Amino acid sequence: MSPSSSTGQRRRVILLGSTGSIGVQTLDVIRANPNRFEVVGLIAGSDRAGLDAQQAEFGGEAALGADAAVTMIESVEADVVVNGITGSVGLAPTLAAIDAGRTLALANKESLIAGGDLVMARAQPGQIVPVDSEHSAIAQCLRAGDHAEVRRLVLTASGGPFRGWSRQRMADVSPADALAHPTWDMGPMVTTNSATMVNKGLEVIEAHLLFDVPLERIDVTVHPQSIVHSMVEFIDGSTIVQASPPDMRLPLSLGLDWPHRIAEVGTPLDWTTASSWEFEPLDEEAFPAVALAKRVGRAGSTFPAVFNAANEQAVTAFHLGEIGFLDIIPTIERVLEQHEPGELTLETVLAAERWARRAADEAAGVNR
Structure with a gap:
């Protein structure tokens, strides 16, 4: 048996995105440490059967959808919220967890990329524990x-x-x-x-x-x-x-009880x-995305949200055979050039993302 948490009591966990990869691996850690963690809430996207099976094993409240996540965070007492939701729908639960004073184990990239200073301004020092x-x-x-x-x-x-690879060599990749x-x-x-x-x-x-x-x-x-x-x-x-060794259960375990470590959660080298x-x-030269991201990060405001949304649309177009691999970054750049940023709020972030997706389709010559 693993030792109890540093407080001597089990940490109460709300897990968002419970049936996804992050959620399943988080539950692996919790399953192996039942005297250290207690599941009090589970949120899944659409997998009702998977959610029901998880609730039967771990208990706690369970619901589908990001809207239910906000309600659960506000109504269920918890020590830590693990945000493993995919996409911008994870931003509102992130803000709810911060405002509720929970420790936030953050795997939802969009919360920081789209929310940026909006998220960080509302978080207390040490409240966000990164899971990437x-x-x-x-x-x-x-x-x-x-x-x-x-x-x-x-x-x-x-x-x-x-x-x-050189950029020229990547011209025809599938x-x-x-x-x-x-x-x-x-x-x-x-x-x-x-x-x-x-x-x-x-x-x-x-x-x-x-x-x-x-x-x-x-x-x-x-x-x-x-x-x-x-x-x-x-x-x-x-x-x-x-x-x-590459294993997400190690950073997940730290997210659950930062900065305390859990014995044998991963395999050592x-x-x-x-x-x-x-x-x-x-x-x-071959991979200009990092330099572009730094320019976007310096610009701040809603530019990172637009960068992320335009990229997702361009990647989708690539996988549908509508653009080439080397068209992805230029498509993002064209969208960024058109963007007019506004005040950073949850509403403006979501509006900027919606605009960016339409603009990316136009820039890629895609008619959806």
Whole structure:
């Protein structure tokens, strides 16, 4: 049996997106540590049968849909909310969890990309615990020093299926090529974003917001083994790395009870066998998405929301055979050039995303 949480009581967990990949792996951690965590609420998107099976095993309240998530967060007492919802519908539950004073274990990328300063302004220090492996790694490394001692953050990228390719070589790649990720098993949108490096660009914006480090002091290095999940370089020349085999249950476990660790939640590296780790500079000519994301992050306001929504539309068009792989980033750029930002509120964020999706279809020559 695992030890109880630091308070001596089980932490009460509301899990959003319970039947998705993040949700299922979170429940793996909870199942293995029943004296440490208690499920008090489950929210799924549309999988009623899966939700019913989870409720039968773990108990707690259960409902479908993001609207129900906000109601549950406001009405059910919980210590931590794990937001594993996909898409911008996760933003309202994120704000509800922050306003309710819950610890927010955040896996919903859109909450920070679209919500940005709106989310961070309402969160208390330490209230948001990142669950993405890269940001969890940075949070762990940052415990080695003070904020003022940080020189730069370094996010690692696997390089995706086209690592080492020139832009010309990528001209004729197919959707199947883009989905052949060498390390991670993810959905088609995230996997394609890894192939274009848009995903890493989004993570740079997230890191800037989460850790209050200027964008010019956040770098990306290509690390195909995906063992080092990110690094923090300090002013004395030291670099602290977080390394572990690719397994989302480790960052999820930290999200459930940050900063306390759970025994045997992941498999450690085997130091008795020889291995090599490679690190390569990012080819920004072949993969311009990270530099574009930094410009978007500096612009702030609703630009990141537009960047994300336009990308999703362009990726969809690519998988439908309506545009080529190398048309994805130019489509996003055309949409960004047309955007007129407004005051940052939940309503303006959602309106900007709706506009961006229409504008991306127009920019790609798609008539939906």
